[in-house]
Amino acid sequence: MSFARMLAAATARHDSLLCVGLDPDPARFPAGMKGDASRIFDFCARIVDATKDLVCAFKPQIAYFAAHRAEDQLEQLMAYIRRNAPEVPVILDAKRGDIGSTAEQYAREAFVRYQADAVTLSPFMGFDSIEPYLPYDGKGLILLCRTSNPGGSDLQFQTLDSGDRLFEHVARLAAGAWNRDGRLGLVVGATFPQELARVRELAPTLPLLIPGVGAQGGDAAATVRAAWRPDGPIIVNSSRAVLYAGAGEDFAAQARTVALATRAELAAARG
Numbered sequence: 020m021s022f023a024r025m026l027a028a029a030t031a032r033h034d035s036l037l038c039v040g041l042d043p044d045p046a047r048f049p050a051g052m053k054g055d056a057s058r059i060f061d062f063c064a065r066i067v068d069a070t071k072d073l074v075c076a077f078k079p080q081i082a083y084f085a086a087h088r089a090e091d092q093l094e095q096l097m098a099y100i101r102r103n104a105p106e107v108p109v110i111l112d113a114k115r116g117d118i119g120s121t122a123e124q125y126a127r128e129a130f131v132r133y134q135a136d137a138v139t140l141s142p143f144m145g146f147d148s149i150e151p152y153l154p155y156d157g158k159g160l161i162l163l164c165r166t167s168n169p170g171g172s173d174l175q176f177q178t179l180d181s182g183d184r185l186f187e188h189v190a191r192l193a194a195g196a197w198n199r200d201g202r203l204g205l206v207v208g209a210t211f212p213q214e215l216a217r218v219r220e221l222a223p224t225l226p227l228l229i230p231g232v233g234a235q236g237g238d239a240a241a242t243v244r245a246a247w248r249p250d251g252p253i254i255v256n257s258s259r260a261v262l263y264a265g266a267g268e269d270f271a272a273q274a275r276t277v278a279l280a281t282r283a284e285l286a287a288a289r290g
């Protein structure tokens with residue numbers, strides 16, 4: 020099934036706009052696992068089990084695996100999610116961007132090696148850096164647009180000759196010329212609700228991946244009000260606030276409690 024259909028189905032079935040980000044940091048694992056990179060899979064699998072009925076997507080961040088030589092555990096985790104939560108789409112957060120021949124390898128990594136349903140990409144190198152992902156039918160390609168970090172403004176807020184700021188230009192391209200077969204989405208931070216509303220205006224029906232609630236302090240309700248539309252899906256990511264809600268043996272139950280509360284807050288704002 021395509022990413023778009025999986026996302027719509029999981030959003031409806033779990034009544035959820037929440038994506039749990041899988042950013043496993045062994046230094047923050049609970050006692051018994053703490054500091055042990057060989058337990059990355061175990062930690063993430065417990066979080067998946069505890070939240071899989073509450074989410075519209077999972078988003079593993081590849082650096083948290085690669086930094087610990089734990090790519091094999093990421094493969095194991097992707098297979099685990101497919102087996103135990105087959106209705107939940109998985110967005111591989113890799114933020115790739117490179118010339119075509121290298122992008123072909125990144126695309127293969129995301130969709131063949133890891134079997135992701137969608138991947139995050141940097142649009143900075145232009146359309147020919149996105150094109151190699153298109154042959155993978157149905158997969159979602161989510162382009163960085165207005166990122167959640169303060170330094171995102173350094174480039175994304177620059178005004179172009181057209182009068183658009185760079186993030187607006189990216190949103191226009193993703194909603195128009197670049198969206199050849201309707202599989203593009205955009206990343207916009209929850210930390211910037213005004214820009215979120217602007218991106219939604221420029222790209223009314225694109226799926227928006229919205230990180231920044233929880234640990235980065237973004238306002239969940241403002242996010243939904245700015246970006247959700249019945250025909251414009253949103254995927255609101257929270258990673259650390261869920262993963263490290265508890266530091267004890269009951270960490271998975273604590274993660275579930277935070278996920279439940281965040282999901283409820285998002286649902287209330289949608290009305």
Ligand SMILES: O=C(O)c1cc(=O)[nH]c(=O)n1[C@@H]1O[C@H](COP(=O)(O)O)[C@@H](O)[C@H]1O
Nearest residue numbers: 080112139166167230233234235257258259
């Ligand atoms: O593409 C992303 O997911 C992303 C884009 C962005 O603008 N800001 C951002 O925080 N992210 C990712 O979203 C997650 C946020 O994590 P928390 O701040 O712990 O919820 C991390 O995996 C980031 O790499």
